[in-house]
Amino acid sequence: MTKAYAVDDHRPPLPSRVAGRAGELIAAEAVRRLTERDGERYDVAVLDASLADLPVPFAERASAASLVAVPRGSSLPMPADGETVRLFLHWLQPRSTRVDLDLSVALYDDLWRFIGLCDYTHLEYAGGAARHSGDLTSAPAPHGATECLDLDLPRLAATGVRFVVPAVLSYNDVAFDELPDAFAGFMAVRGDKRARYDPRTIRQRFDLAGDARLRVPMVVDLRTRRAWWADVTLATSEGNHDVWRYRRQLGHIGHDLLDAFQPGGRATLWDLACWTAAARTVGDVFVRGRGHVLWGYRRADDEPRADFALRVRDAWEPDALRAEPELTGRRALLALLHGELPEAATAASGTVYRLYPGPVDAAPLERVTAGDLAAWLEPASSRTAAG
Numbered sequence: 001m002t003k004a005y006a007v008d009d010h011r012p013p014l015p016s017r018v019a020g021r022a023g024e025l026i027a028a029e030a031v032r033r034l035t036e037r038d039g040e041r042y043d044v045a046v047l048d049a050s051l052a053d054l055p056v057p058f059a060e061r062a063s064a065a066s067l068v069a070v071p072r073g074s075s076l077p078m079p080a081d082g083e084t085v086r087l088f089l090h091w092l093q094p095r096s097t098r099v100d101l102d103l104s105v106a107l108y109d110d111l112w113r114f115i116g117l118c119d120y121t122h123l124e125y126a127g128g129a130a131r132h133s134g135d136l137t138s139a140p141a142p143h144g145a146t147e148c149l150d151l152d153l154p155r156l157a158a159t160g161v162r163f164v165v166p167a168v169l170s171y172n173d174v175a176f177d178e179l180p181d182a183f184a185g186f187m188a189v190r191g192d193k194r195a196r197y198d199p200r201t202i203r204q205r206f207d208l209a210g211d212a213r214l215r216v217p218m219v220v221d222l223r224t225r226r227a228w229w230a231d232v233t234l235a236t237s238e239g240n241h242d243v244w245r246y247r248r249q250l251g252h253i254g255h256d257l258l259d260a261f262q263p264g265g266r267a268t269l270w271d272l273a274c275w276t277a278a279a280r281t282v283g284d285v286f287v288r289g290r291g292h293v294l295w296g297y298r299r300a301d302d303e304p305r306a307d308f309a310l311r312v313r314d315a316w317e318p319d320a321l322r323a324e325p326e327l328t329g330r331r332a333l334l335a336l337l338h339g340e341l342p343e344a345a346t347a348a349s350g351t352v353y354r355l356y357p358g359p360v361d362a363a364p365l366e367r368v369t370a371g372d373l374a375a376w377l378e379p380a381s382s383r384t385a386a387g
Contacts, residue, residue, distance in 0.1 A: 006256035027275065028306040033377055034279035035305055042350055043330040045277035047312070049289035050337040052270035054355065055261070057370045068204055068356060071269070071370055073261035074229045078153060078220060079188035079203070085151040085220075086189050086201070087166055091182040091208070092144035099179060100137040100171040101208075103147040104243035105130060106250045107156070108163040114247045115160065118149060121242065129155035137171075144181065150189075157222040164220040165254045169241040170213040182208035184217065206231065213241055219254045230257050269353075271313060272373050273335035278309035281333060285312055286325045288336070296320035334360065335373075 093099035104119035120135030139145035185205035339358025
């Protein structure tokens with residue numbers, strides 16, 4: 001478990017000139033460390049601009065085990081129009097102990113004022129814009145219990161809801177780590193009105209663990225149609241727990257998390273990928289996500305690597321446009337949101353980071369995590385001392 005504290009910051013912001021120069025110095029130091037690091041050099045790199053939505057991971061030791069290892073503070077697109085977000089919760093109670101978990105959402109307006117909820121006490125909100133499958137109060141073996149909660153995002157937004165804070169609570173005060181099995185997540189379903197768990201439609205699944213009774217997986221902003229991955233637990237007092245009791249705390253944590261995770265507030269995996277590619281690639285760097293073709297960049301012989309990283313990151317005019325990269329027989333650095341590349345990628349060697357699985361998983365590439373990429377920034381003196 002991790003603990004976070006939020007306080008209002010009344011200090012005046014740094015002048016943009018000072019902040020910009022500080023950022024340049026930090027980026028230059030990152031590129032220098034990556035350049036001097038012993039290890040692999042690459043013939044080509046392919047980077048996904050969508051990595052800008054994923055911050056460099058922090059406090060990951062307290063992260064819940066999940067289907068997709070999303071760093072805290074990541075911005076994730078919610079399902080498209082016509083699809084329903086189906087939250088789900090499944091748990092199995094230990095023998096001789098009844099465990100009542102509850103799946104709930106708290107609803108807030110533009111100013112984070114509480115305006116409603118959907119849980120076991122209110123199975124519908126706004127005529128079904130949010131709909132709960134029904135309260136289950138025990139989960140005996142072997143099947144356990146499963147609750148679902150459907151969210152129609154356009155209908156919720158039309159009622160004045162701006163922010164949705166899902167929560168899993170242990171009503172009768174049994175800690176999550178006392179359960180043999182407990183997990184939650186969300187799916188994207190289309191045209192399925194039955195409240196059921198369908199593994200084929202899962203977007204994210206995470207374990208419930210720790211000496212905790214209340215977990216907040218994410219905060220959904222209906223205006224931007226994005227979810228901000230939170231993965232935090234809140235402190236609880238003794239007694240029975242429900243979302244109404246914690247509505248103020250949930251509003252405060254939602255507000256503070258979105259303020260802390262706002263775009264531009266943290267280094268992202270996109271920054272890290274650009275620094276790494278500029279430092280360790282001897283050939284072309286290609287960027288996906290800026291149109292229907294790849295934007296290609298090549299460092300000039302006299303161009304500082306930090307300046308090259310800036311060109312790639314900030315979408316300067318490309319040196320070339322390509323339909324797809326040439327990877328056959330080449331050592332490649334791939335940093336992708338989705339593990340999708342042309343079939344030729346299966347003939348490449350090198351290193352790949354990807355958030356979501358895909359065909360690239362079948363290629364003979366070394367898989368690394370976001371934490372691995374961040375660890376490459378360790379200064380050489382620290383590695384020598386550790387050795």
